[in-house]
Amino acid sequence: MSTKPIRRITLFKVPKPEDQQALLDKYRTMPETAVKNGSPYILSVSAGPAFADQRSQGYTVAVVSVFTSKEDMVYYDDECEAHKSLKAVAKSVHQGAMMVYFESIFD
Numbered sequence: 260m261s262t263k264p265i266r267r268i269t270l271f272k273v274p275k276p277e278d279q280q281a282l283l284d285k286y287r288t289m290p291e292t293a294v295k296n297g298s299p300y301i302l303s304v305s306a307g308p309a310f311a312d313q314r315s316q317g318y319t320v321a322v323v324s325v326f327t328s329k330e331d332m333v334y335y336d337d338e339c340e341a342h343k344s345l346k347a348v349a350k351s352v353h354q355g356a357m358m359v360y361f362e363s364i365f366d
Contacts, residue, residue, distance in 0.1 A: 265360050
C-alpha cells in the first residue's frame with residue numbers, strides 16, 4: 260500500500276455563473292463537514308472558477324482535493340454524507356464532469 264497522498268482533480272461544465280457559485284459554496288464547506296470517524300479527513304481542497312480559455316474545453320469549475328490515502332478517497336466517493344450532499348448539488352447544475360486521481364512524483 261502506498262503512503263503517498265492521493266490528489267484528485269475534478270472538472271465540471273456548469274454554464275450559469277450562479278450555479279458555479281452554488282457548487283463552489285458547497286465545496287467551501289467540505290474541509291469541515293466531510294468527516295470520517297468523527298474527524299475531518301480531507302487534507303486539502305482547492306476550488307474555483309476556471310479562466311475562460313479555449314483549452315478548458317467548456318469546463319468552468321476546477322477542484323483539487325487531496326486525501327491521505329486511496330482508501331480515504333473511496334470512502335469520500337461511497338460513504339461520506341457531506342460528499343453525497345455535494346454530489347446532489349453538482350448533478351443538478353453540471354452538464355458534464357471529469358475526474359482523475361494520482362500520486363504526485365514530487366511527494
